[in-house]
Amino acid sequence: MDRPEETGGGSGPTRGREATRARILASAKELFTNEGYGSVSSRMIASHAGVNVALINRYFGAKRGLLTEILREDGVFPGLIEGDPATLTRRLAEHAVSRLHGEGTALQRALDDSAGDPDLQAVYQGRITSAMIDPLEAYLGTDGARAHASLMAAVMLGLTRVRLVEGATALRALDRELLTDRLRVLLDLCLEDFGEPGAPEEPEGPRGTEGVGEG
Amino acid sequence: MDRPEETGGGSGPTRGREATRARILASAKELFTNEGYGSVSSRMIASHAGVNVALINRYFGAKRGLLTEILREDGVFPGLIEGDPATLTRRLAEHAVSRLHGEGTALQRALDDSAGDPDLQAVYQGRITSAMIDPLEAYLGTDGARAHASLMAAVMLGLTRVRLVEGATALRALDRELLTDRLRVLLDLCLEDFGEPGAPEEPEGPRGTEGVGEG
DNA sequence: TTTGACAGGTAAGCAGTGTTTACATGAGTC
DNA sequence: GACTCATGTAAACACTGCTTACCTGTCAAA
The missing domain is CATH 1.10.10.60 (Homeodomain-like)
Structure with missing residues (x-):
C-alpha cells in the first residue's frame, strides 16, 4: 500500500x-x-x-x-538519429569518432570495455536493434531501409569492436576531421541503393574500383 | 569412471x-x-x-x-589475405557474406554464436590483431596502412556483430552478389588515402553541416 | 490495546563455475 | 628393494548468480 x-x-x-x-x-x-x-x-x-x-x-x-x-535512462544514440536527414551520417560519424576517442560518459566507456559480457550482450542485443537499427530503418523510410540500417550499424559496431580489441590507436592517431569525413562517406555508401540484381553496378562514389576480380 | x-x-x-x-x-x-x-x-x-x-x-x-x-590450428581468415592484391577486398567481401549466411565450419559458426564470452573475447582480441589487422597492414605495406587495416577490420567485425545481435536477416535477404559488391566497395573505400589534414575536402557525397560539435 | 497481516529485510544455502591442492599410482632407473 | 617423477585422481577452494525460509517493524482493523 x-x-x-x-x-x-x-x-x-x-x-x-x-x-x-x-x-x-x-x-x-x-x-x-x-x-x-x-x-x-x-x-x-x-x-x-x-x-x-x-x-x-x-x-x-x-x-x-x-x-x-x-541503460533505460540512457539512450544509446541519444538525439543522433532524429534531426536533419542531410546530416545524419555526419552526426553518426562524429559520434563514432567521439566514442573511438573514449569520450562519452564514464559509464559508457566502462560498459564499452565490458561489451564482451554475456549479460551486456543480451541487453545490447535488444537495445542495438530497438534503439539503433529500428529507428534508423523507420527514419530512412525508404525501400529496403532495414538492410541499409543494418549496414550502417555494422560500421558503427565494428568501430567499437576494433577499439575494444585492438585499441584502434592508428585510427585515433588520424586527423580527427579526416577520419570523421571518411566515416561519413562510408555511412553514406551504406545508404546508397543496392541496384538491380544481376545488373552491373555503376560506381557512384569518388573512387576508382581497383579490386574487381571475380572469385 | x-x-x-x-x-x-x-x-x-x-x-x-x-x-x-x-x-x-x-x-x-x-x-x-x-x-x-x-x-x-x-x-x-x-x-x-x-x-x-x-x-x-x-x-x-x-x-x-x-x-x-x-584456434591455433585454424586461421581466422585462412588464405584470404594472401593472394592477388587486386582481389583482396573482393575475397574479404565474399568471406564476410559467406559468414553472414552462416557458412564456414560448424566450429566457426558455434564460436561466432558464442562470441560474447569473455574468454572468446580475450582470445579473439589477440587473434584479430595478429591474424587480421597485422597481416593486412603488412600486406598493404603503404603509409598509414594500419589505419586502413583497422577500418577494414571494423567493417568485417561489424558485420559479424550485426548478425549476432540482430540476425542480419535483411542483409541476408539481399541478392548475394549485390551485397558482396557493396561490401567490396566499402572495403575499397577503407583503403583509400585519407588525404591531407586540414586540406579542403573535395565535394563527395551529400553533405550539409559545417557545425562540428562534440559527440 | 491487542491482534494479525504483510512489505521489507536477512542469513543461509543451492547449484553452478573455473581452478588448485594434496595425494595415489605406476613405470623406469639406480 | 628404494628412489624419482611424470601422470592421474578426489576433494576442496573461492567464487558466481540466485533462491529459500525466516525474522521484523509497521500499520490498520478489531
Whole structure:
C-alpha cells in the first residue's frame, strides 16, 4: 500500500522500497562505472549499497535487470538519429569518432570495455536493434531501409569492436576531421541503393574500383 | 569412471601425456562445436574425454587455453589475405557474406554464436590483431596502412556483430552478389588515402553541416 | 490495546563455475 | 628393494548468480 514514511530529513530515508531500490541502482552505476560490469558481483553491489544480496534479485529480478534499468535512462544514440536527414551520417560519424576517442560518459566507456559480457550482450542485443537499427530503418523510410540500417550499424559496431580489441590507436592517431569525413562517406555508401540484381553496378562514389576480380 | 573409448586413430594409447592431451582437445572441439563455448564447462569436457578435470588445467593452463589451442590450428581468415592484391577486398567481401549466411565450419559458426564470452573475447582480441589487422597492414605495406587495416577490420567485425545481435536477416535477404559488391566497395573505400589534414575536402557525397560539435 | 497481516529485510544455502591442492599410482632407473 | 617423477585422481577452494525460509517493524482493523 502507501508508504507514508517519506518524511525524513534532507537526504531521504535509507530504508523502504524506493530508497533501497535507489541505493542499489546508484551503487551499481558507480561500481559498473569504476570496475566494469563483469567484474562487479551482486554481493559487491549489495555490500556497497549496505543492503542484502537478495534484495537485488527482489527488486531487479537479476543482475542483468540492474543493467537494463541503468541503460533505460540512457539512450544509446541519444538525439543522433532524429534531426536533419542531410546530416545524419555526419552526426553518426562524429559520434563514432567521439566514442573511438573514449569520450562519452564514464559509464559508457566502462560498459564499452565490458561489451564482451554475456549479460551486456543480451541487453545490447535488444537495445542495438530497438534503439539503433529500428529507428534508423523507420527514419530512412525508404525501400529496403532495414538492410541499409543494418549496414550502417555494422560500421558503427565494428568501430567499437576494433577499439575494444585492438585499441584502434592508428585510427585515433588520424586527423580527427579526416577520419570523421571518411566515416561519413562510408555511412553514406551504406545508404546508397543496392541496384538491380544481376545488373552491373555503376560506381557512384569518388573512387576508382581497383579490386574487381571475380572469385 | 568409465573406460574411455579411444578417439581418433583407433589404435593409440588411451593414457599418457600426448594421448590425454589429444583426447581432451578432441572432446573440447566436439563439445564447443555442438554446444558453443560458454555453455560447456570444464567438467563436461573432462567427463566427455574420460579424464579428470584437473588435467585440463594441467595440460592447457585453463579452459581458455583449450580454446587458444583449438584456434591455433585454424586461421581466422585462412588464405584470404594472401593472394592477388587486386582481389583482396573482393575475397574479404565474399568471406564476410559467406559468414553472414552462416557458412564456414560448424566450429566457426558455434564460436561466432558464442562470441560474447569473455574468454572468446580475450582470445579473439589477440587473434584479430595478429591474424587480421597485422597481416593486412603488412600486406598493404603503404603509409598509414594500419589505419586502413583497422577500418577494414571494423567493417568485417561489424558485420559479424550485426548478425549476432540482430540476425542480419535483411542483409541476408539481399541478392548475394549485390551485397558482396557493396561490401567490396566499402572495403575499397577503407583503403583509400585519407588525404591531407586540414586540406579542403573535395565535394563527395551529400553533405550539409559545417557545425562540428562534440559527440 | 491487542491482534494479525504483510512489505521489507536477512542469513543461509543451492547449484553452478573455473581452478588448485594434496595425494595415489605406476613405470623406469639406480 | 628404494628412489624419482611424470601422470592421474578426489576433494576442496573461492567464487558466481540466485533462491529459500525466516525474522521484523509497521500499520490498520478489531
